[in-house]
Amino acid sequence: MAAGRDTGDVDEVEIEAGLRSDTARAIGFSDAVFAIVITLLVLDLRVPESAPGGMLHALLDQWPVYLAYVTSYLYVAVNWLNHKGTFHRVRCADRGLHWANLGVLFSVALLPFVTALVSRAVEKGDTFDERVAVAAYAVVGVVLSAAWLWLYHYLSRHRELLQAGVTARFFAAERIRAALGVAAYAIAGGVGWWVSVPVALVVLLLLPLFYGLSSNGSYDLLRRLRHRR
Known part of the structure; x- marks a missing residue:
């Protein structure tokens, strides 16, 4: 008698497969969120009253x-590039991936709020408010990096969602990059709260630049560095 899988196991596999979908809707929805966030950022650029x-x-x-706008615009742009590079490697999405993606979008959507906090606090020049605002911005950076960490971890554990030729090892390596973001933004927040707000602002500006260089993965960054030698 030929061995076969239990009927319950077959039904569970079929149900799980039925819950998967292509990535078109997730990408379209995500692009809309990124576009709205960038639009909200520019609304804080207002014409000043003057004699x-x-x-x-x-x-x-x-x-x-202007500094807060440039920093947050770069951050949103880098996240969009990361999102594009990530989903380019994804064949289909399931419920877990959709939730992880929504976590990233939730965090990105907070950037206009903390950007306005930083710009207004620095404009008014109150030291305590500046520390609070920079710390709040750093907290959002930590949450956003943690959301990417969750998404990369999920994809590294679900190879069946990936395009052919993309290994789970790629996303396992990207988890390191996201974990560095959690640590770096936490340090920036600590620097802004206990040491120096201007130094923290410089760190917050440099972090998107670093992630922009590796927006399609740390593998691409290493390849660029090798080509320059």
Whole structure:
């Protein structure tokens, strides 16, 4: 008598397969969220009130708003590039992946709020408010990095969702990159709270630049460095 799988096991596999879908809806929804977030960021750039002849001075006084905008725009752009590079390697999505993706989008959607906190606190020049705002921004960075860590971990454990030729090892390596983000943003928040707000702002600006260089994976960053030698 030929050995076969239990009927219950077969039904469970079929149900699980039926819950999977292509990534088109997840990508489309995610792109819409990223577009809305970037739109909300630019709304904080406002025309300053000034007396006749004082426009230039008023614009220059808003430098914290510009710095916060550039930092957050870079951060959103890098997350979008990461998202694109990640889902380019995904063949289909299941419920767990959708929840992990929603976790990333939840965190990204918080960036306009903490960006406004930082720009207004630095504009007003109150030291305590600046520390609170920078710490809040860093907390969002930690949460966002942790969300990516969750997503990469999930994909590293579910090879059946990946495109042919993409190994689970790729996403296992990306978990290290996300874990570094958790640590780096936590350190930036600590620096801003206990040491120096300007130093923390520089760190928060440099972190998106680093992740931008490796937006399609740390493998691509290493390849670029090898080509320059």
